[in-house]
Each structure stands twice: as C-alpha cells, then as structure tokens.
Amino acid sequence: MNISHINNLDTHSFDLTIAQMLLLFGLALFADSALSQDTTQVKVMGMGVDARFDPILTVLNSGDVVVFSVLEGTHTVTAYHPDNRRPDRIPKGVSPFDSGMLQKGDTWTLQLRKKGVYDYFCLPHERMGHVGRIIVGQSRNETKNPYSNKLLPAIAQEVYNSLNDNPIHNQ
Numbered sequence: 001m002n003i004s005h006i007n008n009l010d011t012h013s014f015d016l017t018i019a020q021m022l023l024l025f026g027l028a029l030f031a032d033s034a035l036s037q038d039t040t041q042v043k044v045m046g047m048g049v050d051a052r053f054d055p056i057l058t059v060l061n062s063g064d065v066v067v068f069s070v071l072e073g074t075h076t077v078t079a080y081h082p083d084n085r086r087p088d089r090i091p092k093g094v095s096p097f098d099s100g101m102l103q104k105g106d107t108w109t110l111q112l113r114k115k116g117v118y119d120y121f122c123l124p125h126e127r128m129g130h131v132g133r134i135i136v137g138q139s140r141n142e143t144k145n146p147y148s149n150k151l152l153p154a155i156a157q158e159v160y161n162s163l164n165d166n167p168i169h170n171q
C-alpha cells in the first residue's frame, strides 16, 4: 500500500517534469525564431558635404530591422518616392518611409519585409550626395542598375553609379 502510493507520487512528479521540459523547449523555439530577425546599424554622420550614411549599402533578409543612429548633425532618412516629392525608387506597393528631422543622438528604426531595392536620401544633404540603399532578400549582383539615376542630383547619381559599377566590392 505504502509502496504503491510512493510510486504514484513518483510517476506524477515525473509527468510534471516532462511537461515542464516541453514547455521550456517550446519557449526556447519561440525565442529562437524571434532572434532570427537580425538588427543592423547604419550610422548617420558628417556635416555639409561630409554628410553620409555608413554603410551606404545595406543588404538584409526580409523582416530584418535597420537602426539608424545619428552621430552628428541634423539629417533625415527619407524614401525616394513621389509621396516624398522624389522619383520612385522603392519596391512597388511598399509604403514610403520618412524619419522626419533627426538630431545627434537620435535613433530611428525601419523594418523592411518586401524583397527589392530601397533607395533613400537625407533631405538637408541630398544635393551633397547624402543618399543610401538597402537591398532586401536579394544579393547585390541580382539588383544591378535597378533604377534610372537621371532625375537625381549629380552627386547622388555618382553615389548610385558607384554602387552599380562595383557589384562585389564593399559589400
């Protein structure tokens, strides 16, 4: 009688442990899938003609997050899109982004899911070549010359031409 009672207790406690292990395993899987979304930093730096995104080109997987960190000056992160009074240089059907003015010390986060090439500029410094590119879900070679550069300011054209001309370098 006593022995049977003890066995029951043991079995019961073993079941709980299995349940707890499965729960922990499930939580671990959940945490793992949440972590598979990467975060990439783009530095926003420089004043005047020295204004730049570093790196100029960022290659991401779908759903990755980009954190823009302003190290100095006043800048924006603005999609090339008619809503921002510029040529359309982001994938079709994606809402255009615009950070608004960012100051030194600010961070601004962008998450992109749709595959394609996203070109963006800084409103105060576009004419000084303060532009950038994010490629989502594709390699740099797959996306050579995705947009015509004719309508952009001269120095911005040079930046995008240099990205197109050197598809392997500087990735």
Ligand SMILES: [Cu+2]
Pocket: 051, 052, 074, 075, 076, 122, 123, 124, 125, 126, 130
């Ligand atoms: Cu700028």
